[in-house]
Every structure is written in C-alpha cells, then in structure tokens.
Amino acid sequence: MADAKAAGTETTRRGALAWLLGAWGLFGGACAVGAGAMGRFLFPNVSFDPPQTFKAGYTSDFEVGKVDERFKAKYGVWIVRNDEEIYVLSTTCTHLGCQPNYLEAEAKIKCPCHGSGFKPTGINFEGPAPRPLERFRIVLAEDGQILVDKTKKFQYELGQWDQPEAFLKV
Amino acid sequence: MPKPLKELLDPRQAAESVASTQVWKSIFRHGYPDSPRNRALTMISNVFLHLHPIRMKKHGLRLRYTWCMGGLTFFLFLIETITGLLLMFYYRPTPEYAHYDMQYLREDVPVGITREIHRWAAHAMVITVWLHMFRVFLTGSYKPPREFNWGIGVFLLVFTLLLSFTGYLLPWDQLAIWAITVGSNMARATPFLGHEGPGASLLKIGDLNLVHAGDDAKFGLLGGRFVGAPALLRFYVLHCVGFPLLLATLIAVHFWRVRRDGGISGPA
Ligand code: HEM
Numbered sequence A: 001m002a003d004a005k006a007a008g009t010e011t012t013r014r015g016a017l018a019w020l021l022g023a024w025g026l027f028g029g030a031c032a033v034g035a036g037a038m039g040r041f042l043f044p045n046v047s048f049d050p051p052q053t054f055k056a057g058y059t060s061d062f063e064v065g066k067v068d069e070r071f072k073a074k075y076g077v078w079i080v081r082n083d084e085e086i087y088v089l090s091t092t093c094t095h096l097g098c099q100p101n102y103l104e105a106e107a108k109i110k111c112p113c114h115g116s117g118f119k120p121t122g123i124n125f126e127g128p129a130p131r132p133l134e135r136f137r138i139v140l141a142e143d144g145q146i147l148v149d150k151t152k153k154f155q156y157e158l159g160q161w162d163q164p165e166a167f168l169k170v
Numbered sequence B: 001m002p003k004p005l006k007e008l009l010d011p012r013q014a015a016e017s018v019a020s021t022q023v024w025k026s027i028f029r030h031g032y033p034d035s036p037r038n039r040a041l042t043m044i045s046n047v048f049l050h051l052h053p054i055r056m057k058k059h060g061l062r063l064r065y066t067w068c069m070g071g072l073t074f075f076l077f078l079i080e081t082i083t084g085l086l087l088m089f090y091y092r093p094t095p096e097y098a099h100y101d102m103q104y105l106r107e108d109v110p111v112g113i114t115r116e117i118h119r120w121a122a123h124a125m126v127i128t129v130w131l132h133m134f135r136v137f138l139t140g141s142y143k144p145p146r147e148f149n150w151g152i153g154v155f156l157l158v159f160t161l162l163l164s165f166t167g168y169l170l171p172w173d174q175l176a177i178w179a180i181t182v183g184s185n186m187a188r189a190t191p192f193l194g195h196e197g198p199g200a201s202l203l204k205i206g207d208l209n210l211v212h213a214g215d216d217a218k219f220g221l222l223g224g225r226f227v228g229a230p231a232l233l234r235f236y237v238l239h240c241v242g243f244p245l246l247l248a249t250l251i252a253v254h255f256w257r258v259r260r261d262g263g264i265s266g267p268a
C-alpha cells in the first residue's frame, strides 16, 4: 500500500468513481451513436418515389369541364379545368387516405374504402370524409408549361383555395 | 455371450437394455419418472420441459379456470412459425412477384392449404390472445404479484396485433395495399415524429420544416411516402424476423414470470 502511495498509483475512491463514470459515459455515448446510426439507416438518401414537383404540359392540353386522370397513377393528382381556372386536386381521400375513383358518368369522385363522395371541385358531399380534398400549388414554368408542386397544399376549410397559386387563371 | 431370444422379446427387458445404452444415458440423465426424484429430474434436465414447474397446483390444470387460452395462443404461435417458415420458401417480397407467388401457393403447390392454415391460425391467435387477457382479468390475476406479467402481456398483445398488421400487406392485393395505407396513415399523427402530429409544426428552422412527409415516422415505416415496393420489403422483414423474435423473447419472459410469481394464480 505504502509502495503504491509512494509511486502515486494508489486507487482512491474518488478516482475509481471518476474512472467508472467516464467508462460508462463512453459506453453510453457509443451506444447512443449506434442507436442513432441504426435509426438513420432506415431513411435512405435517394427515394424512388415520383418527384414532388413535375411539369404537366400546356394549358391548352386540358379540356374545359374535364377531370384529367393522366397524372393520377404516378403523381396522385387530378388536374381539373373549368371555365375560368385550372386547379390540381389531391387523389388522397380526406377520410383515411385511400385513393378514390373519378366516375365520369356521375361526375363525382367516389372512395371505395368507406364510400366518401366528392364533387369534381373537391368538395365532400357524402360518406365519412370530414373535409374537401386538398389542392396543390400550380404555376406556369418559364417555358410556359404547367408546374405542379405537391409540397404546398391548399385547404378549403382554411380558406386557402382563393390564394394565389392555388389555381391558374385561364 | 448373446442374450437368449426369449429375453430380447420380452418388452420389459428389451426396454431396460435400451435404457442402459450409453446413447440413451447421454440423452436422459435420469431413470424412469416413477419416483418423485426422477420426476423432478425429468423436468429439470430438459430444456423444453424445464419451463414447466416440477409440481403444480391442481386448479392450475382446470380448464374451467385458465381456459388454456394462454397455452392455445402459444400453440398457435408455434403453428404460425412453422407454416410461416414453409411459406418463405415460395414467397418473394417484391411487387413483381408477391401476388403471383400467393396464387402459385394456392394453385400449384402441394398442400397449398399451408397458406390458409397460416392465415386462419393468425386470426385465431388474435382471438385467443384477447380471450386470454379477458380470462386473466376475470380471475383477477393481474393483481400483485403478477402486475409485471400483465405488463409483459400488454406488449405480447401489441406485437401479436403488429404481426397481423404486417402480414396483412404481404398478399399485395388491393385490400392489402389500401388497408396498410389507411393503417400507416396513423403514423402521420405521431407526436413530433409524424408530419401531421402535434408538435411537429414547432420543429422548424426558419421556413424549413424539420418533420415533413419525406422524413417522418410514416416514411420510416414505409420507406417512402406511400405504400410501394420498399414498404412491402420492410413489412416482410418485420413480419418474418423482427416481430417473431421480439414475441418469442417476451413469451419466454412471460412463462418464466408465471412460475416466478407463484405459478398459475388460485381461485380467490
Ligand atoms: C402471445 C401472447 C401470449 C401468450 C403466448 C401467453 C401465454 C400464457 C400462458 C401459457 C399462461 C399460463 C396460464 C394460461 O394458459 O392461461 C399465461 C399466464 C398469464 N398471462 Fe399470458 N400470454 C399472452 C398474452 C398475454 C396478455 C395479452 C396478457 C394481459 C395483458 C397476459 C397476462 C398474463 C398473466 C397476468 C398471466 C398469469 C395468470 C395467472 O397466474 O393466473 N398474457 N400466459
């Protein structure tokens, strides 16, 4: 004991505690980094989802009074043109998120999951859906094509359908 | 000296000569379970049997008390494990193949009923796990000292349901895809972690949302913004490896605790 003291290698209670704390701290830290890495592993840098923004052609490609279904399968939107404007309607049901069908003969959008019905404007009128379908941002790109941007949405019940870029005047 | 034929044909003596071989003795480290000592050794020296108590109270065996619902749930879990393993020899978890492999299993694989058994047993397991919980509630067996095992049980219930949920996607038909769409939409509403959940809108730097449809809990679950190929693969891995391993581990803890908490509870 005396030798250890003389050599300065004696283990004190305080020293042992500090050492333990440091070791456990290091171990805990390493575990936390490992857990974080495992979480990050589940979020790839490249997603194979279709892009959130895309060009949909020229305004003249869209017939007045028609619900255009060409972009439904890939991008999950209907592009609708009426007498004054073109707007982009989300194909995600506002009930629980299924994809409704547009029934041209009845001019209505009908969800197969629990029967919600929407007008081509997106307004809900039957079934459990609590609010109208959402619309997405629509602008003209520099080359004159329609640019649809799904990262920004406009909700009727928040009074957002009148905002600029919620529709395209034609 | 060869044994006389008469001796070999006598079942009792034949059994004894088998039981005295080195092979037999290396497997069974005890004599016939006809004495209390040998009965105890039988239970202790076998890894499967040792989950059971050496002695148990009579009421614990009464069907009217336990309904054997926990036991039935375990039995169904074993059926799921075996039939599930068999299905894995045919099923490929990609959109190109998944649904056709289902049809192949149904039409062209001998004893294709394996798939139906897997499905029925899954439904049955959900029913029996609820009934087991109901029984435990009715007999008041959640009370101390068994409250911890009730807690383990809640996780067993959750993982049983999650197994059903992840398995639901694998047939890759319209029902599967939209059911999982609807179900996984709940993850959007996770507090802070789902992009439509409470608190998520607070997590932003300037105009930049930190939690959005491209990085929230639902995205992590599906590997994408909607149910597609990555979701099928993720659900497959969770269904075939992740949840079964978790469930098996917790079942072991559950059984262990049934014994450590004093065996099956008694009638009040
Ligand atoms: C995978 C699911 C489960 C399996 C395989 C399982 C299995 C078992 C088995 C074999 C027993 C012995 C008695 C009997 O068969 O009833 C038991 C007892 C028990 N289980 Fe479970 N169980 C499961 C889920 C649950 C759930 C969901 C709960 C409640 C939340 C629960 C709570 C209990 C309790 C408290 C006991 C002790 C009962 C007593 O002593 O009378 N278990 N379990």
Ligand code: FES
Pocket: A093, A094, A095, A096, A097, A098, A111, A112, A113, A114, A115, A116, A127, A128, A129
């Ligand atoms: S998801 Fe469309 S009606 Fe329920």
